[in-house]
Amino acid sequence: MAKGEPLIVLDGVNKWFGPLHVLDDVSLSVGRGEVVVVIGPSGSGKSTLCRTINRLEPITSGTITFDGQPLPAEGKALARLRSEVGMVFQSFNLFAHKTILENVTLGPIKVRKEKPAAARERGLALLDRVGIANQADKYPAQLSGGQQQRAAIARALAMQPKAMLFDEPTSALDPEMVGEVLDVMTSLASEGMTMVVVTHEMGFARHAANRVIFMADGQLVEDAPPAEFFANPRSERAKDFLSKILTH
C-alpha cells in the first residue's frame, strides 16, 4: 500500500443489464487525493460506474480493486469496505425516520462501535462544517434539498472514508441550492479527499477536478485534465457533447 499506488483500480470491467451493455470494458485508476469527474450523456453508464466501486452494482466481468484489495463478495468484508467509501446520492437518501444528527451518527455508532457521546460531538462538528449545525434535531423532510444533500455529505464523512463517491449530487436540486453543495465538495477536494464525482456541473469539473472522464455508450471515451478536455476534446463524441451543453 505504497503512497504512489492508486486507491481505486477498475480493470476490464463489463456490466450487462440483460441485453444492455452498460459498462463496456472500462479500465480506470484513481490515485490517492485525486478528484476525478465523470461526465457524459445520460444513459452512458457513468452512474453505474460510480455505483460499482462500492459494489452497490455488482459487475459482470473484470476486477475492481480498492486500496490494494479486490472487492469482496456480499458479506461482512464488503460491509467493512463500504464503510471506508463514502457515497452521496442524487436523491440524498437520508434516513427519513431519524433526525439529521442521528443520520450522521448511525454509521459511527453501529458500524464503527464509537461511543454515542463521541459520535455526537464529531457529528455536530461535521454538520457545522457543512453549515447546518442548527438543523441537527430536525427530520430530513423539514430541510431544503441543498441542506439535505449537505447533511448526506456529512453522514458520509462521519465514517472518515478513504474516498468519496458522488452520484449526480446536484441533479435533484433547485438551481439556487447547487452552489452551497458544490462549495462543500470543492473544499473537500482542496483538502485532499479522493473523489469520484458523476455530475453535469461543468464549472465544478473545470475548477476542482484533476481529471475528467468522458463516457458514452458504456465506454470510457476520454480521460484528460480538465483544461485539456474542455479546450481540445479529442473524440467526435465528446466534441458533440460539449457543443450541446456549452452553447447556452
Place this chain on the structure above:
Amino acid sequence: MNVLIDRFDVFAGGFWLTLQICVLAATGALVLGAVVAVMRISPVPPLRAVGTGYVNVFRNMPLTVVMFFAAFGLPALGSNADFLRIPGLDAIFSRLGTDLPYFRFALIALVLYTAAFVCEALRSGVNAVPAGQAEAARSLGLTFGQNLRYVVLPQSWKASVVPLGSVIIAMIKNSALAGFFGVVGDLSATADQLTGAEGYAFIPVAIGISIGYLIMTVPLGALLDRIEKRQAVAR
C-alpha cells in the same frame, strides 16, 4: 333463543378455547412469518429460495388440506407434536399439555398456513420503503441485519400493520376449522355439540357463535383503524 342464556357456559368455554388457539397461533405465525420474510429478502440466494418455496406451498394450499396433513400426517410419522408441551405455557394454555394431540396439531397447521400470509404482509411493508434507504445504509457499511433493524423495519411497520391485521383477523376465522379436526370444545365445535348432540335449534346457536367470533375480530379491526388514522396524521 334461550340456549344463549341456558348454555352460556358452553359458549363461554368455546370462546375461551378459540381465544387460546388464536393467541398461540397468532404469536407463532408472527414469529415464523417474520423469519420467512427475512429469508425472502436476504441477500443469500438459497435462503431466498427456501422462503419463496415456503410461501408458495402454504399460501396456495387450502387450510383444510394443511389441517389434514397435521392431524393425520404427523401421527403417521410417529409425532404427537410433544415439543409444544412447553412447561409453564401449558399451565395457562392447558390443552397444550394434554395427551390428546389435536389441539397441538391444529395449532401447527394454523401457524404454518398463516405464517405465509404474515410473511407477505411484512414484505409488502419492506417493499414500501424506498430502495434508496437500504442503499444508503449499505453504503455506510451496515450489515444486512443492522440495515433491517435500524433503517428498513422501523419504516416498514407503517405499511405492514394494516395488511397484517387483516391476516390475523382471517386467521381467527380460520381457526373455526380446528373443531372439525379433533379439537373438542372450541367455538365452532360448540355448534356441533349443541345442535347435534343436544338438539337445540340451529339459528340461535349460530348467532351465539357468531357473536363469539365478532367479540374477537371487531375490536381488532377497530384497533387497526385507529392505528391507521394516527399514521395518517403523522404523515
